[in-house]
Amino acid sequence: MKMNGARILLECLKKEGVDTVFGYPGGTVINIYDELHGFKDIHHILPRHEQAGVHAADGYARATGRVGVAIATSGPGATNTVTGIATAYMDSIPVVIITGQVPTPLIGNDAFQEVDIIGITRPCTKHNFLVRDVNELAGILKKAFYIARSGRPGPVLVDIPKDVQIAQAEFKYPEKVDIRGYKPNLEGHPKQVERAIEMLLGSRKPVVYVGGGVILANAAEELTKLCNMLEVPVTTTLMGLGAYPEDSPNSLRMLGMHGTYYANMAMTNTDVLVAIGARFDDRVTGKLATFAPHAKIIHIDVDPTSIKKNVPVDLPIVGDVKDVLFKMIKEVEAHPDKVKAFKEATKEWHEEIAAWKAKHPLTYKHAANVIKPQYVIEKLRELSDPDAIVATDVGQHQMWTAQFFTFTKPRTLLSSGGLGTMGYGLPAAMGAQAAFPKRQVIVVCGDGGFQMNLQEMATLVQNRLPVKIVILNNNFLGMVRQWQELFFDKRYSQTCMEQPIDFIKLAEAFGAKGFQATKTDEVEDTIKQGFAYDGPVIMEFKIAREEKVLPMVPAGASLNEMVLNA
């Protein structure tokens, strides 16, 4: 059947199983919006800013494991998406971004609202396409979704000129994709897996180091099974939180700059390190020269470029993490005797770790007269649903959430790890809530980052998305202030946000609800009221203003050179 390009786009989205898109209209996508009018199969959410639209699609993708979709018009609409795209790119999140483009004959002529969004987003997309012929549209969209979700996932942008949206073509959605230059290697090499297990079982001080790749590959179950079979200590990155239950005795919790003392000590002393779906980010490794100095490193990743990029690797395994973990489990099951001996041999290591845990647990000084942010997070965990989804913004509150919330399930933490994008949290939570209208979705923000996309309150109210917004208000750009305190002699240059904001009135102005706690003994009630309210709500906590995130590895220092308390 013949139809126009705009309609073809919608039919393709439908074929891909897309139920929700986040988009913002404009002149070069008006034909798409015209087709969308009355199109029953796709639910459209109108954010108040295109950046937020992409973050919402990203939050939707992280929470569900499906591809998130965002639409924006050409020019300013397209450039507004860039921060969202880069955020998704750094964390390998599958998102397809559709942008409108000026009509093909005008491209390159500095037409009204023209930008070269293909050029602009080339370094921050997994791939991007300019559609030049309506007959290619369906095939390109098929490829876009396939590229976005396969291998190491990532954002893919499809730029569609207005005339292509108007032109007519026969609609045929291809069954299969074949891209000769793109054949992700998904199957881990069995011999390498065998060798990995042999190395691991031969170790005395093993550590498994887990990144977001395990969650992206939906391999948390396999990971948990393998690690529990071996009773091996597990530490995760920020992106890996939830891949392994943090309440397990084997959990070392998060490692790196604001990781636990015991995770970092374990990394410094381990003899065999198994890195799974993790990329040795500098926030994790600290000073590279002294990172895991005694360890043989096994690195499992679907993306060969991740391997040996930052650290030398003794045993690389390229493949889908889920497949490799499955094979590892089989291999372990085949050697019960060796496993028994391994558990015996690693007893001492477990004792050593237990001693570190006892010496420096994650902790903070509680106070009755002033609200400690860590206490708020602990209370949130206690009072929230077990399957609650928690988004964070970026800053101190993000690290306190990572340290004190105790994540036990994959896809329950949505946080901008790689890019560290302030303004991410609220729209990401919005996307997750759109995917799961019934689940509890909480976003933890600082007062600074909240102000970067607070207009999305309007979207929450309009779409009845009952996101619970927690603002840890220290009237500072807290994380930067902390660095200024520790490394710049308390010269608080431009990090104080003294201007009082009435967050309760602000919530009300949007048609939401606001609650505030200024004292420790109000924290619990405020959270209960916020959770009980049927709709989006702000819970503001006036926290200790100069509280620090500790422990901390100063930038460029070794993991065992932690500042424990200051």
Added chain:
Amino acid sequence: MKHTISVLVENEFGVLSRVAALFSGRGFNIDSLSVAPTNDETISRITLVTRGDDQILEQISKQLNKLIDVIKVIDFTDGSGIEREMALVKVTAEDESRAEVLRIVDIFRAKIIDVTPRSYTIEATGSPAKIDAILELLRPLGLKELVRTGPVAIGRGSKGWKG
């Protein structure tokens, strides 16, 4: 170490800038670059010369392979490939130096492709080392202008790139 790398890519617009951006975005160097269509009209071939230690070269090759439009990456490590480059050289040629230029052109089996009373323009092809050598001899006579293509490379033996 210097490496000559062939990259077979989809003959689509924007591919070259993807490859170039990969180098600039990661701080890798490109010494020279040449691109043109192949016997298969859907494929272009990029020949580029880059430098780096083994670790950098491994990254470059993996990153190139990761580009969706890249079909194959061939690293002509020493000996596995034949390289040829062309140079157009405008050299001062007056009085007694005219004969000297002609001698050099003859020795290197180059060609004079344009003549004026004060200059010769020479076309020289060969391995990059040969081009370097002829330039070294011509330079003292007065180089007015030099254009080099950068090498193109092909594997030795009877096999094509598909094996």
